[in-house]
Amino acid sequence: MAFKIGNLTIENQIILAPMAGVSNSPFRILTRQYGAGLVFAEMVSDKGLLYENDKTKKLLYMTDIEKPMAQQIFGSDLITMVKAAKYIDEHSNCDIIDINMGCPVPKVAIKAQAGASLMKNPDLIYHIVNEIVKTVSKPVTVKIRSGWDHQSINAVDVAKRIEQAGASAITVHARTRSQGYGGHADLDVIKAVKQAVNIPVIGNGDVTDGPSAKHMLDYTGCDAVMIGRGALGNPWIFREIHQYLKDGTIIPRPTHQEIQEMMLKHLDSLVELKGEHVAVLEMRSHGPWYLKGIDHASELRKQLSTARTKEEFKVYVEAFFNAHP
Ligand SMILES: Cc1cc2nc3c(=O)[nH]c(=O)nc-3n(C[C@H](O)[C@H](O)[C@H](O)COP(=O)(O)O)c2cc1C
Structure with missing residues (x-):
């Protein structure tokens, strides 16, 4: 089923997650060929882009056959985030600019106070998203976690601020920062976010096959599902989910x-x-x-x-x- 992010039509509900070191152009092409409706490129640092870091700029490489594609940025400083988004808006061929508010790794979330660390500061989230939306012409989306830790689950409040700030969609990875990648994604958080906002909500966490994709869509009412680890070494997952959502068939694993x-x-x-x-x-x-x-x-x-x-x-x-x- 198609859905829209801003004016952009996404032809189905199955999305490749941004994964550092993985979601580069060759992998995005493979997953698009197997049916991903939208692909996210791995995160790039706002400062890396602005300081003309060659390695960061190379991460922006994309081809037309990957489109539609979202380019993700991370950072925590309002001014450099807006400048980086403007740089992407003008220099990248991507269709969507995504802001990372979920990365748990210490280098990003502690040292740079970026990624999931932003979940602790909804006012800053509002300002970053709002300024970027006002500055760029491409749709802006945000990827969040459930919260910083289990005592501060605030995805619903944050999602409302993000919507007020003018974002075109939100992805919820339904784990807290302190969970890292352990435990289970809490589908109730995705459901609550979906009920709280009117922009599309992309559910993320633990989708590994057709049945888990369908369960997330049905249980939470989310507009699309995003696949991360389930796609590692497994670009076929997109065709499998596609088929399952269409008619409940489980197609055989690749030979x-x-x-x-x-x-x-x-x-x-x-x-x-x-x-x-x-x-x-x-x-x-x-x-x-x-x-x-x-x-x-x-x-x-x-x-x-x-x-x-x-x-x-x-x-x-x-x-x-x-x-x-
Ligand atoms: C190797 C790896 C790299 C990742 N890099 C990013 C990233 O650059 N940006 C981001 O928002 N999330 C990143 N993530 C998180 C995924 O996008 C996703 O939110 C998470 O893996 C949960 O989804 P899953 O259960 O389908 O794997 C990464 C995950 C993995 C496993």
Whole structure:
């Protein structure tokens, strides 16, 4: 089912989450091909963008086939956040500017007082969102957590402020900052946010297949679901959820042949974007994700963690799948 973010029509309700080190152009292309209705690029730092940091700017790379795409920024300083959003508005080909108010990692949430730390300061949230909305022409969205910790669950209040400030949609990752990625997402928080605001609400947390996606949509009434860890090594998840939402069918998991092909395709596209050295290092993480649930793959996992070249990576993968077709 389609829904709208600002004037932009999103063709379905299944969205790829922003994931640092993962949601880059090659991965976004794969997930769009398998049916993601919207893809989020990983977060970039406001200051990194403004200080002309090359590494940060490279993170903005995107192609037309990924669209619609949201570019996420993080920071905590009103002035630099607005300038960074303006920079993205003018220089990035993305369709939506998303603000990170959920990142729990100490470097972001403690040292920079950004990400989930903003949940402690709803007034600042209002000002950042409002100033950015007034400054840019693309729709602005915000990704929040349930709250800072279980004693301060304030997603509903924060969501209302975000709506008043003019945002076009809100994503709720229904965990507190202190939960990190542990425990369970609390669907009641997403439901309460959905009931409290009129802009679209994207539910996030623990969606790993068709049934969990449908349960989140039905239980909370949210407009769309966002998939993070369930997509790691698993771009097929979007087609599976799509099918399940359509007619309740659970389609078979990819074959070994498909997994092998996908691993090598992903490797090739990362090499093209980032060069062989960085691509192989990144594939050391993706490799084990693709192999999750595959029997007898522990030796291959070890081999991939030491692979230094594209050729080496390929040889290990092909040898394994030839022996385990
Ligand atoms: C490797 C990794 C990187 C992430 N990077 C970001 C990020 O850059 N920005 C963000 O808002 N959330 C980030 N997240 C959080 C996810 O977007 C998502 O909110 C979280 O994983 C919960 O969804 P899930 O249960 O479907 O994984 C990251 C998560 C993971 C696992």
